[in-house]
Amino acid sequence: MTGNGRTVEKRLLKPLLIVISAPSGAGKTTLCDRLLQDYPELTYSVSCTTRKPRGEEEDGVDYHFMTDAQFDRLVKAHRFLEHAKVHGFQYGTLSAPVREAMAEGQSVLMDIDVAGAAQIREKVAALEENDPLRRGFLDIFVRPPSLEALRERMEARGEDNAETIERRMRNASRELARSGEFRYALVNDNLDIAYRELCAIIEHAGGVMA
Numbered sequence: 001m002t003g004n005g006r007t008v009e010k011r012l013l014k015p016l017l018i019v020i021s022a023p024s025g026a027g028k029t030t031l032c033d034r035l036l037q038d039y040p041e042l043t044y045s046v047s048c049t050t051r052k053p054r055g056e057e058e059d060g061v062d063y064h065f066m067t068d069a070q071f072d073r074l075v076k077a078h079r080f081l082e083h084a085k086v087h088g089f090q091y092g093t094l095s096a097p098v099r100e101a102m103a104e105g106q107s108v109l110m111d112i113d114v115a116g117a118a119q120i121r122e123k124v125a126a127l128e129e130n131d132p133l134r135r136g137f138l139d140i141f142v143r144p145p146s147l148e149a150l151r152e153r154m155e156a157r158g159e160d161n162a163e164t165i166e167r168r169m170r171n172a173s174r175e176l177a178r179s180g181e182f183r184y185a186l187v188n189d190n191l192d193i194a195y196r197e198l199c200a201i202i203e204h205a206g207g208v209m210a
Contacts, residue, residue: 011039011040011041011208011209012039012041012042012107012202012203012206012207012208012209013206013207013208013209014135014136014205014206014207015101015102015105015106015107015108015132015136015206016107016108016136016137016138016202016205016206017098017102017107017108017110017120017124017133017136017137017138018035018042018107018108018109018110018138018139018140018202019110019112019117019120019121019137019138019139019140020032020109020110020111020112020139020140020141020142021111021112021113021114021116021117021139021140021141021142021175021182022141022142022143022144022175022188023143023144023150023168023171023172023175023176024154024168024171024172025144025150025153025154025157025168025172026142026143026144026150026172026188027142027144027188027191027194028111028142029111030191031142031188031191031194031195031198032044032109032111034195035109035198035199035202036109038199039107039202041105041106041107042106042107042108042109043101043106043107043108043109044108044109044111045093045097045098045108045109045110045111046060046061046062046063046064046097047063047064047091047092047093047112048063048064048065048066048071048074048080048083048090048091048092048093048094049063049064049065049066049089049090049091049092050065050066050067050068050071050089050090050091051065051089052065053065064094068090071083071090071092074092074094075092079094079095079096080092080093080094080095081093081094081095081098081119081120081123082112082116082117082119082120082123083116083119084113084115084116084119093110093112093116093120095133098133099132099133102132102133102136103132107136107206113175114141114174114175114178114179114181117139117181117182118178118181120137120139121137121139121181124137136206138183138184138201138202138205138206139181139182139183139184140182140183140184140185140186140198140201141179141181141182141184141185141186142185142186142187142188142194142198143176143179143185143186143187143188144172144187144188145187145188145189147169147172147173147176149189150169150172151165151169154168154169184201186198186201
């Protein structure tokens with residue numbers, strides 16, 4: 001058993017494409033990190049971006065860093081599952097690495113915003129019913145217990161100034177309004193309980209082998 005209460009020896013029987021979205025500060029990153037630690041067959045999707053590396057970020061590990069021209073060529077070739085421009089930089093998820101991982105029996109975890117999730121949902125819905133991406137698609141929205149609790153978490157972290165917090169709160173309101181687009185939603189009021197619920201959703205969708 002792990003400290004999170006699940007058995008590490010369990011493995012998913014079916015490769016999944018797991019898309020998780022949440023407002024900033026809802027605990028999505030912590031939940032995703034736990035999943036990657038507990039499920040050895042789960043791989044994290046590395047996004048492409050046109051911004052420069054920050055700090056100790058590594059190409060191919062944190063992001064695939066590229067020029068605008070390279071990114072635009074991939075867009076024109078329809079190579080992305082989803083892509084968007086955020087704060088002047090382009091971000092996107094290539095479809096080929098996702099398909100390759102799933103073909104090898106791995107499940108792919110994607111941590112993206114609601115707009116990106118909507119793009120993927122639309123593309124997956126247009127695929128043939130027996131396509132691995134469509135058969136394995138699973139979208140989950142992580143909600144904070146309330147907007148007030150979310151604001152308290154942001155203020156307690158002490159990482160953002162008041163202007164940034166207000167912007168994040170506006171974004172959170174818009175994202176929460178779209179949570180009904182997801183097949184599943186869970187509330188992260190208690191991290192351990194939310195994690196158990198998340199594992200239950202994933203294991204129900206993928207089946208498990210002890």
